[in-house]
Amino acid sequence: MALTPSNILPLGTKAPNFDLVDTKDNICKSLTELKGANGTLVMFICNHCPFVIHVNEALVKLANDYSSNGINCIAISSNDVINYPQDGPELMRKHATESNYPFPYLYDETQDIAKAYDAACTPDFFLFNSELELVYAGQLDDSRPGNGIPVTGKDIRAAIDALINQEHINPNQKPSMGCNIKWKN
Structure with a gap:
């Protein structure tokens, strides 16, 4: 496991579109059909990463908490x-x-989507507004496996709350940290 920080895409970057198979129902889905009315959180995750496992319950809670506010979450796994x-x-x-x-939970078999988003680690988070413009690319919170800090999702929740309330989102965003995406040779 190589501890890897996320790359920070410039704010305002348009979300790269995709058509990927949703492993939950084996149906190909696009960003345009999955995007939320008020915002979309694209999360690069995987099954085995201890950093993702550490925040997994918080991701489920986050998605459930904000779905009624028009914020849709999308998870993508791009590992080899x-x-x-x-x-x-x-x-x-x-x-x-x-x-x-x-x-x-979409499967990026070619890894082209992870490359288009410049995703580097799991978990890696990209929050887009209703126009699919990047407003946040950073960490969930300061919690990491073994550091004793509770998982709250405070950083990403602050960004989502500001987006929903049409408030300023702090442009000083801490990168996410996790296992590197397992790129194909």
Whole structure:
């Protein structure tokens, strides 16, 4: 496991579109059909990363808490499943079911979408407004496995709350930290 910070995309960047298979129902879905009326949180995650496992329940709660506010969450896994079979589509489906994911869990087999978003780690978060312009690219909160800080999601929740209330979102955003995305050779 290589501790990797997220890359920070410039605020205002348009969300790259995609058509990816949702492992929950095996149906191809696009960003345009999944985006929220008021905002969209794109999360790069995977099944096995200890950083994702550490925040998994908080991601479910976050999605449930904000869905009634027109904020949709989308999870994408881009890991190389040849060398990391625990992140393959069948196990993604199982993980999504066991974790009660209220959001789609998409499989980026070619890794083109992770590259388009400049995603670097799991978890990696990108919050877009209703026009699909990037307003936040940073951490969930300061909690990491073993650091004793409770998982609250305070950083991303502050950004989502500001987006919903049409308030200024702090442009000083701390990068997320996690395992590097497992790129194909």
